Amino acid sequence: MPARRPTSSSPRRPRASAASRPPRRALAEARIVAAERRLDEFEQQVVRLPPELQGALSSARAYCQTAIARFNALWQADPDPDARLRIEVGYELLGEALEHLINEITVGTADDSLPLDLVPTMRSWLEVEDHEITLRARPVDSYISTTRGRPTRTIRTRLQEAAPQGAWSPRFWTTFDVPLASREMTLRHLIMLGHEVAHAQDVETGGRSRGLGKGAKHPSNFTEEQVKRVTGVISKWIGELVADVAAVRRVGPAVVIAMAEVSHRRRPTESHPPLGLRLRMMDDELRVLGYTAQGLGAVGATISSWRQQQFPSSGGDVILEDARRVVEQQLTAIRQLARSLVPDGRAYSPRSFATTAAIADDLVDGIARSDRYNGRRSQPLGIVDLFNAAMRVRVGRLADLARTIGAEGDGGEVRALETLDRLLKRAIEGVFLEEEWRRIGLPGPPEEAERVTARSRANSSGVLSRGEIESRLVTRRGPTRRGQREPIVVTPLIDPQVSAGTLDVRLGRHFIALRRTRIPGFDLLRMIRELQRDGWTSRQILEELAIRFNRSVEKIYVPLGDEFVLHPYQLVLAGTLEYIALPGDVGAHVLSRSSTGRLGIISATATYVHARFHGVVTLELVNTGETPVSIAPGMRIAQLLFVRAGGGARPGRYQLSTEPEISQLAFDRDLERLARARPLPNLPREPRPTPS
Secondary structure (H helix, E strand, O other), rough: OOOOOOOOOOOOOOOOOOOHHHHHHHHHHHHHHHHHHHHHHHHHOOOOOHHHHHHHHHHHHHHHHHHHHHHHHHHHOOOOOHHHHHHHHHOOOOOHHHHHHHHHHHHOOOOOOOOOOHHHHHHHHOOOEEEEEEEEEEOOOOOOOEOHHHHHHHHHHHHHEEEEEHHHHHHEEEEEEEHHHHHHOOHHHHHHHHHHHHHHHHOOOHHHHHHHHOOOOOOOOOHHHHHHHHHHHHHHHHHHHHHHHHHHHHHHHHHHHHHHHHHOOOOOOOOOOHHHHHHHHHHHHHHOOOOOOOHHHHHHHHHHHHHOOOOOOOOHHHHHHHHHHHHHHHHHHHHHHHHHHOOOOHOOOOOHHHHHHHHHHHHOOOOOEEEOOOOOOEEEEOOOHHHHHHHHHHHHHHHHHHHHOOOOOOOOOHHHHHHHHHHHHHHHHHHHHHHHHHHOOOOOOOOOOOOOOEEEEEEEOEEEEHHHHHOOOOOOOOOOOOOOOOEEEEEOOOOOEEEEEEEEEEEEEEEEEOOOOOOOOOHHHHHHHHHHHOOHHHHHHHHHHHHHHHHHHHEEEEEOOOOEEEEEOOEEEEOOOOOOOOOOOEEEEEEEEEHHHHOOOEEOOOEEOOOOOOOEEEEEEOOOOOOEEEEEOOEEEEEEEEEEOOOOOOOOOOOEEEOOOOHHHHHHHHHHHHHHHOOOOOOOOOOOOOOO
């Protein structure tokens, strides 16, 4: 299990009885004590603490530890009743502020499916440096962002009496709520990535969208309450349209389709304008940026088809109709404001979009590429490029991906969509890992590849030479020319360590460990036999065994910079940090590194990776020593020995894996026959057929 974060060990201060002080003060103190207890429980239960919350968590704990002592001292120092009343009020406000802060930290932020790898990109687009971002999974029906500027400063003011010097207190704090139903639909995160970030940026710059439309004339028969309502609707609609146009400029054409797919069933409301108007504004902005129908291809055709559809109307609501009239008069000002948030120099250009065709080719081939390597340096791909490439596949090449994974026919499109989402998520993870690797100061890819003095030709042995490996690691665009060998894809390729026949691979961030339960053992044949006795079909048996396998393991995430403690004789499944795609003429053996082997850690069994394998290599790590050993994501853990392989290789059952995968032994066809030959306890032995 990974090492737990240390919790506070400071001794609890003795508290006076509630009868000796006012009830308001006692209630506030109880809130702070409860807040501190919640922090303890949260740290003990959550292994994957989102990195952007670590400062908030430590400061909240510091507030809890110092607040009661500070207010007790103030209370004792000033016996004046009026002064003590002010202290009571401040104490109560402090308790409320802490409760609010801890809710922001703990509610929904520890969901393993949250796209935390997108946070650095989102933060880079914001103007203010001390702008914190929190992602939460919530039971909401759309992406929601809440940016606190003035309220955060108010909380900071209330807490600064109790806060230590230099405590965490950002100028802005934006909470992005990700719908529970969409948290694993990576393509939908485009809305959060572009649209919701623009909302936060608008608040940073003073909320200028709220000033548009003020002073507009409304029907004379409107009451004061109706005028107030329509003014609020206009402000919200303009804010949404500004965010839409800014999203198109920052993220490109893919966000238009994502917005249409999420919102096409919604009627206009007082918070969201008609979808037809929104799509028109976004499509027009694409034309302004220089996108053409020919350049957009299938993406452009899909956008045009969305624009031609009829969407739910406002149903004759006079407030919404008047709001639309006023907003239509402000379209030019809306575009100008959006362009000030994302100037031309930062806009996603048609030229950048054109490069995503090659990335889409890789996705269709089942390759989750996260960088480009030209033999000299490795350059991470852009997050926005990956999303637009995935949308190209989503709207125009899904059938090609279905053929790649062998999922043609009924249900093939659903399986292809699931595969596309996993590949996109893995590619984003690779980009994040490479950028994080450089941010924390670890050595990156060399600027100049070390020249091999004696580049050996393809020798007659089965092992590839160093020169051949290096030449085939180079990324090539377009189809392979005649006589040119298919490349070996290893992505991200961070500080490649290539020697004669081998390439070092690194430890990933995802682990699978067996749960230690009261079950005495895992008797697969017995399980199958019992299900057969109850009349289950083969498909039903496989589905049930998959459920039981998943219940018997624990999936663990360890961030870069943290560690996983492997105990003596413990088996854990881990994945490589790299995503591998082998050509048809090359296979690979997985070898344990001697440096880690001398510590007792070996990569056991399953040592051969077949030609044409695409995915993360699952490592079966075992600590054969007598003492626990810490292993960390990013460390070089094993080697791939590349060997020549014959043609005709077919993908295996672990193809296109993006994380380590548990055993799929249940899919072996002969297990059901073996199970039938095994008697169950307390059951009569089945008669054996008489030989003829």
